[in-house]
Amino acid sequence: MPPIEIAPDVFWVGVNDRETDLFESMWPIQESGVSYNTYLIRDEKNVVIDLSKEMMTEPFIQQLKSVIDPSELDYIILNHMEPDHTGALTAIRELAPDAVILGTPLVKGFLQNFYNIAEGFKPVSDGETISLGKYTLQFAHTPNVHWPETMMTYLQEEKILFSCDGFGGYGTVPDSIFDDTCENLEYYERESLRYFATIVSVFSKPVLMALKKLSSLEVSMIAPSHGLIWRGNPGRIVELYRTWSNYARGPARPEITLLYGSMYGNTARMADAVAEGIERAGVPFVKIDVARTEISRILPELLTRQGVFVAAPTYEGELFPPMAAVLRMAAQKRIRSRLSAWAGSYGWKSAAESHYEELIRPMRWEKFDGQEFAGAPMEDDLAAGVSLGEKFAEAVKASVES
Numbered sequence: 001m002p003p004i005e006i007a008p009d010v011f012w013v014g015v016n017d018r019e020t021d022l023f024e025s026m027w028p029i030q031e032s033g034v035s036y037n038t039y040l041i042r043d044e045k046n047v048v049i050d051l052s053k054e055m056m057t058e059p060f061i062q063q064l065k066s067v068i069d070p071s072e073l074d075y076i077i078l079n080h081m082e083p084d085h086t087g088a089l090t091a092i093r094e095l096a097p098d099a100v101i102l103g104t105p106l107v108k109g110f111l112q113n114f115y116n117i118a119e120g121f122k123p124v125s126d127g128e129t130i131s132l133g134k135y136t137l138q139f140a141h142t143p144n145v146h147w148p149e150t151m152m153t154y155l156q157e158e159k160i161l162f163s164c165d166g167f168g169g170y171g172t173v174p175d176s177i178f179d180d181t182c183e184n185l186e187y188y189e190r191e192s193l194r195y196f197a198t199i200v201s202v203f204s205k206p207v208l209m210a211l212k213k214l215s216s217l218e219v220s221m222i223a224p225s226h227g228l229i230w231r232g233n234p235g236r237i238v239e240l241y242r243t244w245s246n247y248a249r250g251p252a253r254p255e256i257t258l259l260y261g262s263m264y265g266n267t268a269r270m271a272d273a274v275a276e277g278i279e280r281a282g283v284p285f286v287k288i289d290v291a292r293t294e295i296s297r298i299l300p301e302l303l304t305r306q307g308v309f310v311a312a313p314t315y316e317g318e319l320f321p322p323m324a325a326v327l328r329m330a331a332q333k334r335i336r337s338r339l340s341a342w343a344g345s346y347g348w349k350s351a352a353e354s355h356y357e358e359l360i361r362p363m364r365w366e367k368f369d370g371q372e373f374a375g376a377p378m379e380d381d382l383a384a385g386v387s388l389g390e391k392f393a394e395a396v397k398a399s400v401e402s
Contacts, residue, residue, distance in 0.1 A: 007158040009042040013063040016172035033172035044133030045074040054087030070095035078103040079164035081110035106149035144206035159220035169227035180232025197299035204248035250337025254400035256285035256307035261320040271311040273382040277389025291322040307396035314346035319355040327359040342370040
């Protein structure tokens with residue numbers, strides 16, 4: 001896709017990555033892809049804001065050259081040092097050796113460690129402004145959104161916030177880069193939630209702090225480093241990020257994520273019984289087989305729903321491993337303060353419940369109740385599962401309403 005002028009003499013010169021299969025080598029993006037959004041401002045002083053991943057250097061350089069001779073760049077602004085934003089830095093420095101790199105003071109160490117660059121860097125302070133000519137840039141330090149050196153850059157005259165990872169999302173932008181011309185905005189919102197759950201949720205408190213700090217700025221357009229540019233309704237992605245950040249800290253929506261894993265179908269039958277009880281209570285829920293669902297699809301459900309029912313058997317003296325992996329990742333992403341319940345089967349030794357309790361403790365999840373059975377569930381076991389699902393659903397509703 002060719003460069004796009006998003007404001008007078010302000011250009012998107014980004015690239016779409018359809019080659020990477022795993023973002024951060026963990027999160028599948030084969031279907032969605034991802035964009036690396038770079039922005040160019042032409043003025044008396046020419047500026048490029050954020051770069052691209054190293055593997056996309058060649059198409060990125062071609063994008064840039066179609067608008068400006070890179071040797072005419074005066075500043076390279078690095079809002080964030082992660083290599084998906086800075087991988088093309090070495091190439092840009094060769095083309096623009098006199099350009100000054102701008103970033104927060106912590107960037108200096110990252111430049112040395114990642115790229116062996118010790119010269120040509122100028123730190124900018126929080127709230128500092130620089131004049132480009134007709135345009136003025138203002139810098140806002142936003143530490144841990146999502147690394148400690150992160151900042152955002154604000155173009156005062158056009159009221160554009162270049163927000164880097166903040167307000168970003170998965171998904172290439174092949175047809176439109178704007179929210180108000182996007183044909184499938186719901187898809188991009190889902191991918192923004194998946195991005196938030198996998199990348200940003202652990203930093204929910206810093207996100208909320210950044211939102212408070214940025215509230216004094218009048219913003220007409222949010223231009224992140226991944227995903228859509230929000231110009232039609234920039235407040236939409238801000239409120240989504242605020243909502244998701246609050247969900248991570250709890251409480252979330254009065255709904256339930258019913259996670260289950262089953263080796264031979266016995267715990268799956270119990271999960272069906274629990275689901276029947278939840279339906280009787282009229283509480284929305286989603287039922288997920290953890291052994292067959294990629295974890296980046298599970299995390300958004302855990303993030304947005306207050307109730308978590310865990311149905312999994314004992315496996316070699318511990319909780320079924322795929323379920324344990326999900327709970328560990330939820331803990332790593334700091335999805336906290338949920339109401340949870342448990343059910344599962346065992347063969348010769350009961351052990352899964354205590355392991356489940358151990359895993360949810362660091363997240364400050366409250367255990368509502370549990371049910372265990374040996375071998376296959378009998379009719380009375382399944383009836384008890386229906387009752388447990390119904391009672392749990394009512395408790396989830398009450399926990400949010402209170």
